[in-house]
Amino acid sequence: MHEHQSPGYVDDKADLLKRLKRAEGQVRGIARMVEEDVYCIDILTQVSAATKALETVALNLLEDHLSHCVAQATAEGGPVAEEKLREASAAIARLVRS
Amino acid sequence: MHEHQSPGYVDDKADLLKRLKRAEGQVRGIARMVEEDVYCIDILTQVSAATKALETVALNLLEDHLSHCVAQATAEGGPVAEEKLREASAAIARLVRS
């Protein structure tokens, strides 16, 4: 894990935590549906919704990261900027392929 | 929600519940990372992992649904079979687009 100054998402922390709390509840709700033998299609609908909720968290994190960490590093330029851009592109690729 | 005979995933229930428990823990872990101001990219890596875990649950549910509910309905034929196939295709589309 990286240690560094305050993260790009610091202003959106409350919203991120609220979304993650809801996503956690969705996953728990899906488990309850499985325990109660609910119809497969209805469970699949909830799994797609939970996946979308997590994607929104990721997209918000990424926007904050680009606007703060990457923007700041590119303003300074040099190898740190290149590493930040490389890292961001790799994270985007993981997101697109997941 | 639909009520019906025992679901197609009944034999995989324990595995599904174990995967969902782990996914729930992953989402809770992501929230903790946000609370602790962990670096954005490290959080994004965990979000991609949790999204993939949920996709695996969905793919396993879908395989069971096709092998049991849809297979049984198509063996009997008629409008029930058509509805099951339509439903399954719509669920696949949601999964692909999420």
Place this chain on the structure above:
Amino acid sequence: MHEHQSPGYVDDKADLLKRLKRAEGQVRGIARMVEEDVYCIDILTQVSAATKALETVALNLLEDHLSHCVAQATAEGGPVAEEKLREASAAIARLVRS
């Protein structure tokens, strides 16, 4: 490649070919944009559109496959049905992960 009776998509062949012709044109159009140094974001918009067009082709093919090849095999039951279901689930997983 498999040889077999007429495919599940036989009734939708004209529509599939029309969609594929359009997708081919979209990809050629994207190449032209690159040649003409068009702004990256405008090209990315077209790549997302072409990707979605291909996904629609895949979803339509899959629906036909489930409704004909898989339905027919499951009506007969036995190892052929199991193989068809396994194949369909693997194809869905590739689509979800691509």
Place this chain on the structure above:
Amino acid sequence: MHEHQSPGYVDDKADLLKRLKRAEGQVRGIARMVEEDVYCIDILTQVSAATKALETVALNLLEDHLSHCVAQATAEGGPVAEEKLREASAAIARLVRS
């Protein structure tokens, strides 16, 4: 469409055009498979491959865009930088959701 100085992908133009040419050929090949009544699953495999090829084009374009257009704008700061970051995030969201 935007008009502007040379695009971020200018150094990767040859590679992008080669990939797009190949993707175009893949889509044409898929159409031929449909014309020849090839088995659905074999066609689906090729559609997933073509979709992945287009995603790689998009990810490469995005990396170049971030490293040049966005980096340059953020070095200058101000409203142009904000617009570039907003645009890039919207393009990433379209890519993730397609």
